[in-house]
Amino acid sequence: MKRIEELKDIIKGKKNEENPKAPERELPAPSKMSMPLSDVFMRRRSSLDFSDAPICDEDLVRILWAADGLNGKGNNENHRTTPTTLNWKEIDTYVVKANGVWLWVPERRVLSFVHEKDCRKDFCLLQPMVKQAPVHLVYVYDQAKTQGLMTDLAMQIVQFINRKNITKMSDEVMAHAPLLDTGAKVMAVYMACAALNINCLARLTFDSEKVHDTLQLTATQMPLCVQTLGYKPKGLLDLAF
Ligand SMILES: Cc1cc2nc3c(=O)[nH]c(=O)nc-3n(C[C@H](O)[C@H](O)[C@H](O)COP(=O)(O)O)c2cc1C
Numbered sequence: 001m002k003r004i005e006e007l008k009d010i011i012k013g014k015k016n017e018e019n020p021k022a023p024e025r026e027l028p029a030p031s032k033m034s035m036p037l038s039d040v041f042m043r044r045r046s047s048l049d050f051s052d053a054p055i056c057d058e059d060l061v062r063i064l065w066a067a068d069g070l071n072g073k074g075n076n077e078n079h080r081t082t083p084t085t086l087n088w089k090e091i092d093t094y095v096v097k098a099n100g101v102w103l104w105v106p107e108r109r110v111l112s113f114v115h116e117k118d119c120r121k122d123f124c125l126l127q128p129m130v131k132q133a134p135v136h137l138v139y140v141y142d143q144a145k146t147q148g149l150m151t152d153l154a155m156q157i158v159q160f161i162n163r164k165n166i167t168k169m170s171d172e173v174m175a176h177a178p179l180l181d182t183g184a185k186v187m188a189v190y191m192a193c194a195a196l197n198i199n200c201l202a203r204l205t206f207d208s209e210k211v212h213d214t215l216q217l218t219a220t221q222m223p224l225c226v227q228t229l230g231y232k233p234k235g236l237l238d239l240a241f
Pocket of ligand 1: 044186205
């Protein structure tokens with residue numbers, strides 16, 4: 001409790017600064033995952049069984065790096081481990097843990113603090129077994145990130161190529177892009193978990209409105225998928241439920 005009070009004081013202090021910025025927790029550099037790719041595909045599986053043990057930062061950062069990490073060099077240093085339509089980078093990854101809600105910031109390899117409440121149960125609807133799992137990753141689409149010069153240019157090119165179907169085509173791109181871009185992250189996380197011997201479950205079963213409130217999202221943001229993670233339980237008494 002004392003630590004939470006300390007954290008609240010830090011947040012209040014930060015908010016009073018001229019340029020308010022949420023406190024950040026730096027994660028270690030991700031170390032290599034060295035399992036052969038064929039073995040990763042052989043081991044990739046969904047599981048509903050999670051140990052209640054927290055996931056250590058060393059493993060968490062490897063999973064987050066797989067979902068959305070920097071893998072570029074030199075002029076391309078902002079390139080990512082997973083692709084997005086028109087390089088929008090419109091999917092944010094929120095990390096929900098016992099010690100609160102955090103936003104993964106790939107550029108600085110930090111977790112940015114959202115709030116301190118343990119609200120893991122808010123991310124479960126039909127599967128009570130997963131509500132105490134140590135980590136839920138929540139993929140959130142931000143429509144605001146799809147607006148801008150590059151998008152306007154791309155849409156103009158589409159218009160030039162195919163004038164008749166421009167509206168239909170751009171509507172389809174806007175509808176499909178966030179779902180496909182999220183799918184790429186879901187698979188990357190499944191693969192990292194397979195390589196790290198961590199159990200994992202992608203889920204569309206959650207109360208979207210509740211998740212929106214719990215994550216304190218804006219009007220342009222929409223949660224699309226939850227992915228629950230936890231170590232394999234050592235036995236029945238180790239299960240998170
Ligand atoms: C996008 C997506 C959403 C899913 N949603 C749920 C879900 O809401 N509940 C659930 O139990 N499993 C969910 N799953 C897991 C699938 O049921 C699982 O992938 C499927 O049964 C195949 O099993 P496997 O992943 O072990 O190969 C989802 C998987 C994906 C890719």
